Amino acid sequence: MLDGEPGRRLLEKMRRIGLVGITFWGNGFKQFTANHSLLKPEDFAGYEFRIMKSRLLQDQFWLLDAESIPIDFHQVRAALRDGVVEGEENPLAAIFQMGIHEVQTDLTISDHGYLAYAFAVSEKSLARLPSDLQLLIVEQAREQTQWQRDEIDRQEADILSEIVAAGVNVHHLSEPQREQFRRRLRPLADRFEAIIGADLMALTDEYLLQRYPGSVDKILGVDVDLSGLSADIGLEIRRGVALALADQGDQLAMLTLDNLGQPSRAVANIERFGKDQRVIGLVGGTHSSTLSVQLPKLEQLQLPLITPFASESIFYRDPISPWLFSVASSNPELAEFIVAEATKQGVTQVAVVVDNNRWGQDLSNQIREVLNSAKLSLAGQILVNAGGEGLLPETVAALADKAEMVVLGLHTREGKLFLDTLAGSHPHVKLISVWDMPYDGRLAMQVVSKIWDPEKMERLLNDYQQRYGEAAKLPTVLAQSYDSAHMLAVAAST
Numbered sequence: 186m187l188d189g190e191p192g193r194r195l196l197e198k199m200r201r202i203g204l205v206g207i208t209f210w211g212n213g214f215k216q217f218t219a220n221h222s223l224l225k226p227e228d229f230a231g232y233e234f235r236i237m238k239s240r241l242l243q244d245q246f247w248l249l250d251a252e253s254i255p256i257d258f259h260q261v262r263a264a265l266r267d268g269v270v271e272g273e274e275n276p277l278a279a280i281f282q283m284g285i286h287e288v289q290t291d292l293t294i295s296d297h298g299y300l301a302y303a304f305a306v307s308e309k310s311l312a313r314l315p316s317d318l319q320l321l322i323v324e325q326a327r328e329q330t331q332w333q334r335d336e337i338d339r340q341e342a343d344i345l346s347e348i349v350a351a352g353v354n355v356h357h358l359s360e361p362q363r364e365q366f367r368r369r370l371r372p373l374a375d376r377f378e379a380i381i382g383a384d385l386m387a388l389t390d391e392y393l394l395q396r397y398p399g400s401v402d403k404i405l406g407v408d409v410d411l412s413g414l415s416a417d418i419g420l421e422i423r424r425g426v427a428l429a430l431a432d433q434g435d436q437l438a439m440l441t442l443d444n445l446g447q448p449s450r451a452v453a454n455i456e457r458f459g460k461d462q463r464v465i466g467l468v469g470g471t472h473s474s475t476l477s478v479q480l481p482k483l484e485q486l487q488l489p490l491i492t493p494f495a496s497e498s499i500f501y502r503d504p505i506s507p508w509l510f511s512v513a514s515s516n517p518e519l520a521e522f523i524v525a526e527a528t529k530q531g532v533t534q535v536a537v538v539v540d541n542n543r544w545g546q547d548l549s550n551q552i553r554e555v556l557n558s559a560k561l562s563l564a565g566q567i568l569v570n571a572g573g574e575g576l577l578p579e580t581v582a583a584l585a586d587k588a589e590m591v592v593l594g595l596h597t598r599e600g601k602l603f604l605d606t607l608a609g610s611h612p613h614v615k616l617i618s619v620w621d622m623p624y625d626g627r628l629a630m631q632v633v634s635k636i637w638d639p640e641k642m643e644r645l646l647n648d649y650q651q652r653y654g655e656a657a658k659l660p661t662v663l664a665q666s667y668d669s670a671h672m673l674a675v676a677a678s679t
Contacts, residue, residue, distance in 0.1 A: 187301060188330075191388045196303065204305040207326045211334040212276055212300040213341055218265075218289040219272030222356055226250075226369040235261050235273040241377055242274075244654075248370055262288055276300055278337070281344045291354045294345075297366060304330075375427070376654040383420045384411040387441035394440055401438035403677055405430065405670060406458040408469030408479075408490075413446030414571050415472070417597050421659045422493060425666025426468050428648055433674040440464070444475065451475040452482055459486035466491070466673040468666065473497040473544045476509070483508040491673060493665035497547045512668045516544075520551035523592055523617055524559050530615065532589045534564040538603055539594035541568035541575065548594050548619070564588040569595060573602040585611040593618040597659070621659040 186192060187209040196206025217223045219232065229249035236242040238255040246253040256264050258279075264270050266288040273285065274297070280286055304326050311319055349355055358366070378386045394401065407426050409419035423441050430437050442458070444451040451469075458464045459482070467483075470476040470492035477499075483490055488508065495511035496519065514522070527535050537552055539545030545568065553563050564587040569575045576599070585591065585607060591614055593600060600620060607614075642660070645667060649657045657663045 186389060186392050189388075189392065191385050191392065194382075194385055194388070196305075199303065199305055200308065203308050205308050205311055206303055206305045207323050208304045208330045210302040210304050210330060211337045212302055213278060213337050214296040215274045215276055215298040215300060216280065217272060217274050217293040217295050217297070218280060218285055218291065219293075220290045222291050222354065223272070223293040223295075224356060224358065224362055225365055232271045233269075235264055235270045241373060244376060245370060245373055248372060258283070261285065265289060274298070277341045277344045277348070281348060286348045286351055286353050289353070291356065292348060293356045293358065295358055295363075295366065297370070372652060372654075375424075375652050378653070379420060379655075382412070383416070383423060383441075384443045387411055387423070387443055391440055391442070394438060402463060403437050403465050404440050404461060404463040405437045405673055405677075406454075406464045406467040406469075406488075407439060407441040408444055408451060408454045408458070408467055409441065410446040410472075411441070411443040413444075415446055415596065418659065418662055419443075421657065421662040422468065422666040424649065424653060424657075425493075425663045426670040428645065428652065428663075429667045429670035430674055431648075431652075432671070433678065437465070437674055437677060438463075444469075446472060446475070448472075448475050448478045452478050455479050455482040455486065455488070459488060464488065465677050468492070468669045468673065470495055472542065473499070473547075474542070476500070480506050480509060489673070491669040493662060493669050497544050498551060499547070510672075512665045512672075516548045516551045517555075519548065519619055520555040523552060524555045524561065526617060527561065527590050528559060530590070532615065533561055534587060534589045535561065535592060536564040536584050536588035536590070537566040537592045537594070538576075538581075538584070539566070539568060539592075540596060540599065541570045545569075545594050548592075552592060569599050569603070571599070573599050576602050576606050578606050581606045582610065585614050588614060590615040590617065594620065596620065621661045 187195075192209055196208075199206040221228070223229060226249050229246065229251040231250070233252040233254055234246050235256045236246065236253045237258065243253050254270055256270065261273055262283050262285055265273065265285060272289070275283075275285065280292070286292065306322065311322070314322075345355070374386060394404065405426065407423055409422045410416055411419045411423070423439075426439055430439055440458075440461075442454040444454050455467075458467060467488055467490040470479070470490060473495070476492065476495055479490070484506065489510065490508060491510045491512065493511070494513050495509060496513045496516045498516050500506075500509060500511070501515045501517070524535070535552070535556060537549045539549050549566050549568075556563055565584045567575055567580060567584055581603065593603065593616060595603060597620070600618065642664060645664060646657055646660060649663065
């Protein structure tokens with residue numbers, strides 16, 4: 186993984202702080218030590234363990250029902266000797282060099298975490314060198330990588346022999362014991378997914394499914410934007426799918442591919458899914474432009490795709506694709522609902538503020554048609570580009586001056602910018618949003634979405650909080666993604 190695409194992306198991120206990441210050298214896998222055997226998760230309960238300062242490691246021991254205390258590395262041996270903590274985790278080299286094996290009776294070979302050195306150089310310093318020397322440094326660092334890792338392995342074999350000779354009880358976890366730890370610690374990846382990067386976590390899942398192809402028989406593919414402008418939506422779709430599959434007993438594995446919001450990448454993803462005979466169906470499709478170019482490939486491969494969002498009217502005209510399904514209301518249905526709601530509230534002047542894309546323009550046109558049929562008028566519209574271009578204060582104010590109701594069809598960032606721009610200057614204006622708008626409640630909003638049973642929605646949101654350690658930011662996206670995956674999972678089991 187470190188030598189592949191996940192590692193390449195991690196190294197590339199170092200440029201943000203002026204470093205050129207070249208390769209990863211090894212420091213070995215981490216093992217547990219204590220004064221009693223640690224063979225199952227329950228053996229950690231109630232004990233205190235030393236950690237380096239890290240929220241992730243703190244949660245690791247919390248999942249094992251243990252306490253953790255950050256202690257400087259050079260003080261670990263003394264802390265163990267004096268009983269400040271009862272155990273710790275480190276690679277064998279660190280355990281031996283710090284004399285930890287002299288103050289702990291038991292060592293568990295768990296290989297539960299890997300420590301690596303990022304081999305990096307200063308971007309400025311590297312740029313000062315002639316090009317041939319720059320190339321020499323990069324090539325030699327990479328060439329020495331495997332030797333360095335092999336040397337760590339060789340040293341660890343010698344170190345383990347010396348630890349055994351010192352009288353320490355060494356325990357090697359069996360595969361069933363390792364599986365117990367895997368299941369207990371699995372939530373770590375979910376809880377830190379947004380921090381590590383959902384795109385990196387998706388690449389990790391893909392790598393594992395390729396490395397261990399016999400581990401699953403059926404895969405549900407997820408094609409979303411995890412690192413582009415709609416990454417927040419893509420993450421919520423991925424999590425909705427994961428929760429649905431968990432409710433079905435994890436009989437299906439999830440494989441997520443990042444399309445970056447690019448149609449060409451989305452088509453390539455469909456081709457990759459199609460090459461894996463284990464893929465039984467797909468969830469995805471954030472943009473109508475993406476779905477449009479994917480349809481021919483879906484029909485060629487005969488892969489069903491269920492999308493939480495395909496509401497553009499073009500997808501509901503004859504002939505309708507037999508391979509595309511949606512749990513969302515269509516734009517014509519949304520327009521009928523919105524105008525009916527406006528009529529119910531006595532509104533005659535309706536304005537529209539939508540994303541400047543095919544979906545937004547289509548929704549605006551559908552609302553215009555239904556308003557004309559109802560003999561109501563469109564007070565105006567604003568088409569908003571990514572980043573909020575078009576939401577000038579004077580433009581928003583002029584629209585709000587004419588409207589009794591504003592229909593919002595904006596994604597999260599642009600929607601928040603609209604609300605900030607309006608900022609209470611037009612409190613009389615009613616708002617209807619076709620997307621979740623989880624903001625501070627300055628303005629009353631109604632989300633036009635699929636209606637879920639309140640108890641079912643509450644359970645889903647509670648499951649989300651428990652699994653990911655945070656509240657869902659886009660509940661409608663989550664619910665409709667859950668439904669999409671649930672239908673495919675049920676179909677796969679029958």
